[in-house]
Amino acid sequence: MIKFDFSRVFQPNIQKGLKEDEINEVKPKIQEAIDDMKENTPGFLRIINDQEILGQVKDLEEWLFTFNDFVVLGIGGSALGNIALHNALRPLNWNTLPKEDRGGYLRVFVADNVDPDFVSSILQQVDLKHTVFNVISKSGSTAEAMANYLAARNILESMGLDPKKHLVFTTDPEKGVLRKIANEEGIRVLDIPQDVGGRFSVLTQVGLFSAMAEGIDIDKLHEGAQAAKDRCLNEDIWNNPAALIAAIHYLFYNKGKNISVMMPYSSRLYYLADWYRQLWAESLGKKYSKDGKVVNVGQTPVKALGTTDQHSQIQLYNEGPNDKVITFIKVENFDRDVLIGKIHNEETLEYLGGRYLSELINAEYEGTRSALTESGKPNLSVEFDRIDEFNVGYFFVTYECATAIAGWLFNINPYDQPGVELGKKLTYAIMGRKGYEELAETLKVKKEFVI
Ligand code: PA5
Numbered sequence: 001m002i003k004f005d006f007s008r009v010f011q012p013n014i015q016k017g018l019k020e021d022e023i024n025e026v027k028p029k030i031q032e033a034i035d036d037m038k039e040n041t042p043g044f045l046r047i048i049n050d051q052e053i054l055g056q057v058k059d060l061e062e063w064l065f066t067f068n069d070f071v072v073l074g075i076g077g078s079a080l081g082n083i084a085l086h087n088a089l090r091p092l093n094w095n096t097l098p099k100e101d102r103g104g105y106l107r108v109f110v111a112d113n114v115d116p117d118f119v120s121s122i123l124q125q126v127d128l129k130h131t132v133f134n135v136i137s138k139s140g141s142t143a144e145a146m147a148n149y150l151a152a153r154n155i156l157e158s159m160g161l162d163p164k165k166h167l168v169f170t171t172d173p174e175k176g177v178l179r180k181i182a183n184e185e186g187i188r189v190l191d192i193p194q195d196v197g198g199r200f201s202v203l204t205q206v207g208l209f210s211a212m213a214e215g216i217d218i219d220k221l222h223e224g225a226q227a228a229k230d231r232c233l234n235e236d237i238w239n240n241p242a243a244l245i246a247a248i249h250y251l252f253y254n255k256g257k258n259i260s261v262m263m264p265y266s267s268r269l270y271y272l273a274d275w276y277r278q279l280w281a282e283s284l285g286k287k288y289s290k291d292g293k294v295v296n297v298g299q300t301p302v303k304a305l306g307t308t309d310q311h312s313q314i315q316l317y318n319e320g321p322n323d324k325v326i327t328f329i330k331v332e333n334f335d336r337d338v339l340i341g342k343i344h345n346e347e348t349l350e351y352l353g354g355r356y357l358s359e360l361i362n363a364e365y366e367g368t369r370s371a372l373t374e375s376g377k378p379n380l381s382v383e384f385d386r387i388d389e390f391n392v393g394y395f396f397v398t399y400e401c402a403t404a405i406a407g408w409l410f411n412i413n414p415y416d417q418p419g420v421e422l423g424k425k426l427t428y429a430i431m432g433r434k435g436y437e438e439l440a441e442t443l444k445v446k447k448e449f450v451i
Helices: 021-040 052-058 080-089 116-123 145-158 177-185 205-213 218-232 242-252 268-283 312-320 357-373 388-411 418-430 437-443
Strands: 004-005 068-074 107-111 132-135 167-171 188-192 258-264 287-288 294-297 298-305 326-335 379-386
Touching: 004 242, 004 388, 021 357, 021 388, 052 188, 052 205, 052 218, 068 145, 068 205, 080 107, 080 205, 080 268, 080 388, 107 116, 107 205, 107 437, 116 145, 132 145, 132 205, 145 298, 145 418, 167 177, 167 205, 188 205, 205 218, 218 242, 218 388, 242 326, 268 298, 268 388, 268 418, 287 418, 312 357, 326 357, 357 379, 379 388, 418 437
Parallel strands: 068 107, 068 132, 132 167, 167 188, 258 298, 258 326, 326 379
Antiparallel strands: 004 379, 287 294
């Protein structure tokens, strides 16, 4: 199970920290948010343990395991969950292991950029004859996903391979060009439930299919998700991690802490912070409130890695402006460990010899959070007893619920992303997509200053 330690956001542990009364003051609003989630179940909660979704993914199992490599072509919410699952739940050297050491499961790559160097390097690593490409796009119109699809298909066709045998689309059940092509050409296709937005879709077909390809237990992910759902709909907010995460961030935001750092002390969990970064930014960064007022709210999420970023960021977090709420992620029991050699007869190294790296990383986590506490910087901890499917599923749903509740507190719609649209449309204009010609005018600046 995951434990949440909120001790270091409150007074007297943190000077100028929160008072318990402040949480109690926002309790009625949180209650409303929870009631709303119960009455109008959001898609990301509805899909938990949905046997139709799990079944649709499992139906492709036999066919899937005829391949060796799996490449996701998607971006944003259609990729970050896949990356988080891959890194958290498979060894970090998974893609370099021989097939027997992978238990026959597939290597998984995620092409979530259109950087030609990056995409080429993925295409070079995979064995195209034994590769399945999973094009994930809810809209079916995102330039990056579609360009990578067309590039991959072009290569498959130029090699004389039948694209139908190498492609699976994951898209809207009815709309969009991917659905249309799938229907016309008989390409395998998985649904993205219409009531689940991209960044909330990791536990739908979006994340589950690539996870299953690499042997991740997708039922266990949903078991963890279910446990988190039960806990995060709990009316007793002092026993509800999502409610407390939302309340703490909201209250501190109103006191000028407009940055939310997530810092896992685990390389495998680093990508959970990446997933969180999108969830928190795109959901809560909004111009308008639900009643149409200009509010320009949003807390900037930042990711950091323990212990690596102690030597890059902690100086700032400790002594710089008190404008952050820091979330640590700690792992109690690592799957693998490394013994530190007892080699030199040197006093400065003596404390290390004969100990394990797991002891050191967790000592550094303790030391860092205590130092921050000492300097009055609010911080909370998410503690994994171990990294497994249950806990990762639990983490996802806890943070999805926290985001929904925070959206309610900020009185904004956490499920849309109008601020992404203009950039997308201007790209279409630059690339000459029909119907977007007039927008090219918007690209002109009044005065140039280029040196
Ligand atoms: O959270 C979101 O809705 C976005 O980040 C989308 O996932 C992202 O823009 C990709 O969209 P699509 O799946 O339509 O290609």
